[in-house]
Amino acid sequence: MTNSGTKPILYSYYRSSCSYRVRIALNLKNISYSQEIVNLLKGENKTETYKKYNPKGEVPALIIDGKTLVQSVPIIEYIDDTHQYKPRLLPEDSYKRYQARMISEIIASGIQPLQNNSVLKRVGEEKKTEWAHDFIKNGLDALEKALEESAGRYCVGDEVSIADCCLVPQIYNARRFNVDLTPYPIMTAIDERLSHIPAFKQAHPNQQPDFPGEGN
Ligand SMILES: N[C@@H](CCC(=O)N[C@@H](CS)C(=O)NCC(=O)O)C(=O)O
Structure with missing residues (x-):
């Protein structure tokens, strides 16, 4: 569960390694989320509608806690910061x-x-x-x-x-x-x-x- 009570939405493409990183992090923290598929082969990432979520026209984008986050590594850091239970994705040492x-x-x-x-x-x-x-x-x-x-x-x-x-x-x-x-x-x-x-x-x-x- 997230700390907001609203289910996060991950804009994702199955073969995108950056989306895959975030899926792993969400799963490790037991955060239940839904997915919106952005088909990169069809260029869905470059549409004006999608670029409202990620202006660079890339996946992933994650809607969580009422915010839209982009860039997989900072997204994972945010998830770890806001869900400070194990596994800690950023080690404490x-x-x-x-x-x-x-x-x-x-x-x-x-x-x-x-x-x-x-x-x-x-x-x-x-x-x-x-x-x-x-x-x-x-x-x-x-x-x-x-x-x-x-x-x-x-x-x-x-x-x-x-x-x-x-x-x-x-x-x-x-x-x-x-x-x-x-x-x-x-x-x-x-x-x-x-x-x-x-x-x-x-x-x-x-x-x-x-x-x-x-x-x-
Ligand atoms: N630094 C970004 C990179 C995002 C990125 O390059 N995403 C790729 C998929 S892994 C993408 O959307 N590519 C589409 C394109 O370049 O047109 C992140 O980590 O989120």
């Missing part, structure tokens, strides 16, 4: 909190924006796979190094955090782009562990109402 934010930043600023649909369209059909591979691999190399120091069962020690909310969708994306994940044993082991947690399972793209079925 300063250094662990730094690690959780640093890992989230590698993904949210250093990988995802460079392989976002709108960027790949500009790069063009011919070059887009090589472009996406290079930037994903470059980011995952840095991430694996960071995890050597920070990881326990999960990205930061043994507690689930915002870093895990960012990691799982990014690995999902890497698999979509057929990136070889064998050089990343720490992150793939964490991803495997997280895949058994219901909050992560329920947030998976193939569990969403707009999932079109395998092979689509």
Whole structure:
């Protein structure tokens, strides 16, 4: 339950990794929410109606506590701030909190924006796979190094955090782009562990109402 009593609404697309991050966070905090689907392939994110929620024309947007929030990482921070029970998505310990934010930043600023649909369209059909591979691999190399120091069962020690909310969708994306994940044993082991947690399972793209079925 949210603290306002009104059910939040998540503007989301099943395959959007940024929406996926927020779905995980809402599930981890047991916040019941409904979804409004914004089909990125049909350009529904660029309509004036949707841009009232997210002026940048991107998903996600979250309506919660009578406010409309955008940008997945600050949204997760808001959720954690307003629902201060476990799991704490921003760890209380300063250094662990730094690690959780640093890992989230590698993904949210250093990988995802460079392989976002709108960027790949500009790069063009011919070059887009090589472009996406290079930037994903470059980011995952840095991430694996960071995890050597920070990881326990999960990205930061043994507690689930915002870093895990960012990691799982990014690995999902890497698999979509057929990136070889064998050089990343720490992150793939964490991803495997997280895949058994219901909050992560329920947030998976193939569990969403707009999932079109395998092979689509
Ligand atoms: N920094 C933003 C990025 C949002 C973003 O790039 N969303 C993608 C989907 S993951 C999107 O809507 N792309 C549509 C487009 O670029 O046209 C966030 O974390 O929310």
